[in-house]
Amino acid sequence: MNNELLKLNLDSLTDLVESWGHPRFRAKQIHQWLHQKHCSSYDEMSNVPRQLRDHLSEAFPLDSFQLFDRQISQDGTRKYVFQLHDNRLVETVGMPSFGDDGTIERLTVCVSSQVGCPMKCSFCATGKEGFTRNLTASELVQQVAAVQNDFNSRVSNIVVMGQGEPFLNYEEVLAALQMMNSDNDFNIAARRITVSTCGLITGIERFSREPEQFTLAVSLHAAIQDTRDLLMPQVAHQPLPQLKQALSDYIAKTNRRVTLEYLLIRGVNDSEDHLNALVSFCDGLLCHVNLLPMNPVEGAPYQPASMQTVNHWTKILMKHGVETSMRKSRGADIDGACGQLKNKLVSRETK
Known part of the structure; x- marks a missing residue:
């Protein structure tokens, strides 16, 4: 769809x-x-006259958006690679939750906000790819529409947790979220729309001023500065105390809870010192810690922490009053890591 036409009210x-x-x-x-x-x-x-359709086509030529590849997991998760008008590829994931009768009760779509990503997080397949360009609001919306059509089921939840750093594409991401939230569009409740950032402070501050009650998630992954700098080098210039202050300000202004995402990596960020640092970081914050299962990335040295460690962390965090959950791994049998499927396809096409 044409981005400028889609953004007209x-x-x-x-x-x-x-x-x-x-x-x-x-x-x-x-x-x-x-x-x-x-x-x-x-x-x-079909109910619009041909003359008007032709005029629209001339004034707002459509950008192509085509399915390039799709994989279906045993758990029902579907991972898509879409080809854009400039032949770039982008990933999207549809994650259904089923009722006892087998019907879809909830359909969550994980959308990408950029082609590639400039953040270079060391555990991320997309980070190894590098950054190409921002996606338009239309390209974000079309990801959701394509998944909804493929499942033939209404999308109920959105997470902007795919490829890219959404706060580096702020205007287009926000325009897309507003369309997804609108009762004239997908009509998805704002609290069911989550934006995940690496913790860009200026973006958090700006997001706190938006009138919609969108949900904020922050990729923390370590509450010890040296470890976080190793894992997420592009935010090394933003010390953890400043990030915590930005989150405190966000919570005070919006009265909304923040989700802290933490990928437990064996021997890297799963020690007792790291656990104690996370407990300290959460102190005084209205937050929820989401411990993430790790999908191994080809070429990366990292391995997931043991379930014993995950259970221990959950117990200690809860003991200190920090609401904690572990995200269930979805689609691990279909190149589950973000960027993994797309990178394989690009490699295949260029051989």
């Missing part, structure tokens, strides 16, 4: 359609095709 679209000599009700029809039916071509707008 109904009033602006009405003004445009009337300036072309068409009745104003046509704008509402077009708006419904774009934001409720999520059409992928102007030809699908």
Whole structure:
């Protein structure tokens, strides 16, 4: 879909359609095709006159967005690689939760915000790829629409936890989230939309001023500075005390809980010292710690911590009043690490 057309609100679209000599009700029809039916071509707008469709096509040529590859896990997770108009590839994941009768009760989509990522986190397959460009709001929305159509089930939750650092693409990400939240679009509750950042302080501060009640998650991965600098070198210039202060300010301003994501890596960030540092970091914060299972990344030396360690961390954190959970690994049998499938495909295509 064309990014500029998708970002026009109904009033602006009405003004445009009337300036072309068409009745104003046509704008509402077009708006419904774009934001409720999520059409992928102007030809699908069956109740819009051909002359108007042609005018739209000339003024707002559509960018291609095509399925390049799809894998389906035994647990129902589907991992997609989409090809964009410039032949770049981007990953998206659909994660269904099933009821006792086998029907989908909840469908979560993990979307990417950039092609590649500039953050260079040492445990991340996407970080090894490097950064190419930001995604447009349209490309974020189309990821959700494609997954919803593929599952033939309404998307209930969004997590911007795929490839890229969303706060480095702030305007486009926010525009996409507002569309996903709108009752004229996907109508997904703001609290069911989560943005995950490496902890960019300026982005956190800006996000705290948005009126929507979107959820914030921060990739922490270590509460000892040297270890975090090793794992996440691009945020080494932001000391942990400053990050904690930014989160405290965010919580005070929004009255919303923050999720701290922590990837437990054997022999790297899973010692008692690291556990005590995390307990200290959480002290005074309205937060939830999400311990993450690690999907091994080809070429990376890291291995997941043992379940004994995970259980111990959970027990100690809960003992100190820190709400803690462990995210269930999804899609581990289908190149589960972020960027892994795409990188394999790129490697295959360039051989």
